[in-house]
Structure formats: C-alpha cells, structure tokens
Amino acid sequence: MNDIDFIRHDYKTLQSKHKVQVIHAKVKRVDGATSSVILENGDVIPFHRAVVSPGIDFKYEKGYIEGSEEHSPHAYKAGDQTLLLRKQLEEMKDGGTYVMVAPPNPFRCPPGPYERISLVAHYLKTNKPKSKIVILDQKKKFSKQGLFQEGWEDLYGDMIEWRSVEFGGKVVKVDPIKRIITTDENEVKADVLNYIPSQKAGKLAFDSGLTKGDWCPINTRTFESRLVKNVHVIGDASIATKMPKSGFSANSQAKIAALQISRLLKKMPAINPPKLANTCYSLLSPTYGISVSAVYEALENKIVKVEGSGGLSPMGANKEYRMLEAEYAEGWYKNQTSDIFR
Numbered sequence: 001m002n003d004i005d006f007i008r009h010d011y012k013t014l015q016s017k018h019k020v021q022v023i024h025a026k027v028k029r030v031d032g033a034t035s036s037v038i039l040e041n042g043d044v045i046p047f048h049r050a051v052v053s054p055g056i057d058f059k060y061e062k063g064y065i066e067g068s069e070e071h072s073p074h075a076y077k078a079g080d081q082t083l084l085l086r087k088q089l090e091e092m093k094d095g096g097t098y099v100m101v102a103p104p105n106p107f108r109c110p111p112g113p114y115e116r117i118s119l120v121a122h123y124l125k126t127n128k129p130k131s132k133i134v135i136l137d138q139k140k141k142f143s144k145q146g147l148f149q150e151g152w153e154d155l156y157g158d159m160i161e162w163r164s165v166e167f168g169g170k171v172v173k174v175d176p177i178k179r180i181i182t183t184d185e186n187e188v189k190a191d192v193l194n195y196i197p198s199q200k201a202g203k204l205a206f207d208s209g210l211t212k213g214d215w216c217p218i219n220t221r222t223f224e225s226r227l228v229k230n231v232h233v234i235g236d237a238s239i240a241t242k243m244p245k246s247g248f249s250a251n252s253q254a255k256i257a258a259l260q261i262s263r264l265l266k267k268m269p270a271i272n273p274p275k276l277a278n279t280c281y282s283l284l285s286p287t288y289g290i291s292v293s294a295v296y297e298a299l300e301n302k303i304v305k306v307e308g309s310g311g312l313s314p315m316g317a318n319k320e321y322r323m324l325e326a327e328y329a330e331g332w333y334k335n336q337t338s339d340i341f342r
C-alpha cells in the first residue's frame with residue numbers, strides 16, 4: 001500500500017527550472033474591478049489576466065454539517081481527511097461495515113468514489129475478509145458502471161452492495177457521530193462512514209463573484225469568466241460540461257487557457273475551436289485497470305466530445321488486458337505529475 005507521500009508534490013522545479021514565482025498565501029478575493037488578487041495578509045497583486053482554479057467546496061446537508069467530517073470523513077479533498085479515512089479503515093474490525101454515501105452529479109472525479117470502493121474492497125479482502133461495503137448512491141447510475149460491477153463481482157464476490165437513489169440508497173437523515181444513515185427504506189449502521197457531500201465551486205469563486213448557482217460560467221473557448229472580465233476559471237469549479245471534473249481535464253484546460261491568454265495579450269484571435277482531452281483510469285485492484293477517454297472541442301457555448309474519439313475499456317476482457325491497463329494507469333500518473341510539476 002502506498003503512503004500519502006506518493007501523491008505529495010512540491011513546486012521547487014517550477015521555481016528553479018521554469019522560473020515561476022510561487023507565493024504560498026491564502027487569497028481573500030480575486031477582484032475584477034481593480035484587476036488585482038487580494039491576499040488574506042493584505043498584500044495586493046495586480047494582473048492583466050488571472051487564472052483561478054479554486055477547486056470544490058461541499059454543500060452540507062441532511063445532518064452532515066460542517067465539522068462532521070472529523071467523525072465521518074469525506075476524504076474528497078486530499079490531506080488530513082485522506083489520512084483520517086485510512087486510519088479508520090485500519091482500525092475497523094473484521095466483519096465491520098464500510099458505508100460510502102456517493103454524491104449526486106455534478107461532482108469531482110465521476111469514477112473516484114467507485115475506484116475508492118474497489119481499493120477499499122481489495123484491502124478488506126486481504127486483511128478483514130468478513131467485512132461488508134455498502135454504497136448509498138445519490139444517483140441512478142455512475143461512470144463506467146458496467147465495468148466496475150463486472151470487476152467487483154469477479155474480484156470481491158458479494159462484498160460490495162450498491163444501492164441507487166431509486167432503490168434504497170436515498171439518504172434522508174445522517175447521524176455522522178453515531179454513523180447511522182437513514183435511507184428511504186431503512187437504517188444503516190456504519191463502522192466507517194465515508195460521506196461525500198454534494199459539491200459546488202470552491203469558496204474563493206463565490207467570494208470573487210465568479211459563480212452563477214453552484215459553479216462558474218465560462219467562455220468555453222478561452223475559459224474567461226462570463227461574469228468577471230480578464231479572469232479565467234479552470235478545473236472543477238468551471239462549467240466545462242461535457243468534460244468531467246478531473247485532474248486531467250483541469251490540466252488540459254490550463255494549457256488551453258494559457259495558449260488563449262498569450263494570444264489575447266498579443267491582440268491575436270483566440271484559437272477556434274480549441275481541442276481538449278481527458279482520460280480517467282481506475283484501478284479495481286493494483287493489477288486490474290479500466291479506463292475511459294475522449295477528445296473534446298469547444299464550440300460557441302459548450303464543449304462537445306469529438307465524434308469517434310476515445311472510448312471505454314471493453315467488457316469481458318481477460319486478466320492480461322486488465323493488468324496492462326493497470327500498468328498504463330501508473331504510466332498516466334507519472335506522466336501527468338511530471339507534466340505539471342517537473
């Protein structure tokens with residue numbers, strides 16, 4: 001099993017090799033009116049154009065209030081929450097029940113909850129085989145569902161029970177301290193409760209006037225905010241449908257935003273239509289991988305999948321195929337992180 005350092009990265013190479021000036025500080029507001037970033041320490045940084053990628057925040061609801069995550073971690077922003085969930089899992093008794101509440105759309109990383117369930121199942125099968133996993137899903141279906149369910153049955157038998165919002169999964173009430181969830185059908189008692197709440201754009205987006213509803217509307221060709229001039233929003237906070245909210249998407253959007261900004265600053269027309277891409281690998285065990293990928297292009301007001309691009313891993317593939325995809329997933333991670341941080 002990897003520890004948290006496996007997913008930790010620093011900005012040293014960006015500073016030393018690429019000469020990027022990195023300031024570690026909390027931003028209070030990105031102010032379009034004065035074209036400046038206002039830091040919480042009072043410093044003000046002027047800009048011609050700014051790119052904001054503030055990530056997500058949670059919509060606490062149904063008894064899962066702010067602070068609840070100390071008992072029932074969402075572990076959907078990496079760091080302390082990831083470590084807490086791991087600790088609880090390690091302390092859970094053999095024969096215990098791990099319950100995940102999976103969020104409604106749209107949310108960060110559509111296959112993320114189900115990949116996590118797979119790897120939790122792998123850990124439990126190896127270490128605590130009498131345990132059960134229950135997913136209470138606030139959706140009717142999920143990403144790569146057929147592939148996940150095929151793999152779960154193959155690898156973990158009946159350890160994982162998935163209940164959709166239509167069939168017994170709808171959460172009516174939560175007690176995050178006692179870890180009891182009331183659904184529209186019954187009460188479920190969890191030994192570990194991984195409650196992933198509904199999501200919205202990160203607070204900074206709201207504080208900077210970049211949101212309409214829960215997310216940030218953008219010009220899909222340049223990622224410039226439709227609400228604040230000269231401020232571009234990328235990543236999970238932006239409305240970039242049909243692209244999924246993923247790290248790969250965010251990276252692809254960053255490149256397009258940078259390219260378009262460099263052209264706009266030189267008074268050149270934006271590239272039209274820009275092409276973007278996404279691949280989401282998921283591990284069902286360390287040696288069993290599946291994937292979905294697509295190329296996208298940004299039209300006037302929306303981002304669409306390029307017809308015939310990408311695809312999904314096939315159903316019914318053999319062990320060797322799944323093993324190769326697990327290796328590709330590792331390669332993908334190395335490539336992405338080296339692209340971003342090196």
Ligand SMILES: Cc1cc2nc3c(=O)[nH]c(=O)nc-3n(C[C@H](O)[C@H](O)[C@H](O)COP(=O)(O)OP(=O)(O)OC[C@H]3O[C@@H](n4cnc5c(N)ncnc54)[C@H](O)[C@@H]3O)c2cc1C
Nearest residue numbers: 026027053054055076109112204235236245246247248250
């Ligand atoms: C369990 C899980 C598995 C995942 N697996 C994959 C995967 O396999 N492939 C993939 O492509 N994606 C995956 N993702 C999704 C991926 O992590 C996100 O889509 C990606 O991180 C989005 O990037 P972002 O820049 O929008 O947000 P973030 O990565 O959350 O970055 C936002 C940053 O802004 C900072 N910030 C926010 N407000 C302020 C402020 N006021 N001042 C200063 N800084 C601020 C935050 O601290 C944070 O560092 C996964 C996510 C999860 C939870």
